[in-house]
Amino acid sequence: MAVINIFNPLIPNEIYHGDSRNLLKRIAHNSIALSVWSPPYYVGKEYEKDLSFDNWKGLLIDVIALHFSIIKSGGFLAVNIADILCFKDESMPKIMAENVSRRKIVLSKEKILAVKEKHPDWNRYKLAEHFGCSEQTIDRRLNGNNIRGGKYQSQTRIFLVGGLIEAAAKEAGFYLYDRRIWVKDAAWENSRWHTISYRSVDESEYLYIFWKPGITKVDRARLTKEEWVNWGSRGVWDIPSVRSNADHDSKFPVELPRRVIKLFTEPGEIVLDCFMGSGTTALAAIREGRKYIGIDKEKRSVEIAKKAIDSISKYTKEPEQMDLMLRDLEASYGTG
DSSP: OOOOOOSSOOOSSEEEESOHHHHGGGSOTTOEEEEEEOOOOSSOOGGGTTOOHHHHHHHHHHHHHHHTTTEEEEEEEEEEEOOEEEEEOTTSOOOBOOOOOTTOOOOOHHHHHHHHHHOTTOOHHHHHHHHTSOHHHHHHHHHOOOBTTOTTSOOEEEEOOHHHHHHHHHHHTOEEEEEEEEEOOOOGGGOTTTTTSSOOOOOEEEEEEEEOSSOOOOOGGGSOHHHIIIIITOSEEEOOOOSOOSSOSSOOOTHHHHHHHHHHOOTTOEEEETTOTTSHHHHHHHHTTOEEEEEESOHHHHHHHHHHHHHHHTTTTOHHHHHHHHHHHHHHTOOO
């Protein structure tokens, strides 16, 4: 069990700069009703560039383990994460893909060799010009090296993250209580293969919800009838992505943590986000009348989060005005 340092505790309604693995030890036992966060996804972002795959796994395992003592009995841990769509695997056989061109170029190895016999000095570029195709097509026909990910790069595959998260949580003492799917905007621009293979584009993430054994208050009255019907009891949440990445390159919309907070906590309880980013979870907590504790290792993210919180805190008694401010924040530079 993790050792908790309660002599210098973190107090609610503050954002702290530092490593979650250190600062989580300063949160009082059984004080957090809900921890909702989105960790690094191991996809090459600037803030995770120094993490090896083993380091990344260790980070998730350590952070989840540190939660068990600080979450209330009957409380929840919610982790928003996506599978790794381009996981490099040097042991994976190269995928040989015969991509059919829309231009319907019918070109065989034999045809190329016949031309090369007549023009032995022609390189693949000259051959491509002759046949009206790309030099890569010439290379593929002659050498059979049409390999997704590049001839000189490790092959990539899908890595399912859910099993890793569930195993870490179970080892810590949590049980998988529920899971939701967040349908976001399809990441067409980030999917280089969407026109050259059968693989799908990235348009969803997962929300894994873990329960700490204890008495859990189930109160559907926290939600309106419309909320319960539209998303409270639904396994798939359709929420548009944040449109701007100007301030922070890894953001989720306020609506995502807002739903989790409203569903699993009571007003006045403490919500934790140990990968706070630019402040989304804190903003959602304030909107729903909850307290928050935020942690992030990036100083710039802490500054952005505090600025966003300051801009809406004055409207705690004016929910309509606060909603307008939250929409303005997402439209101008986003939150996450």
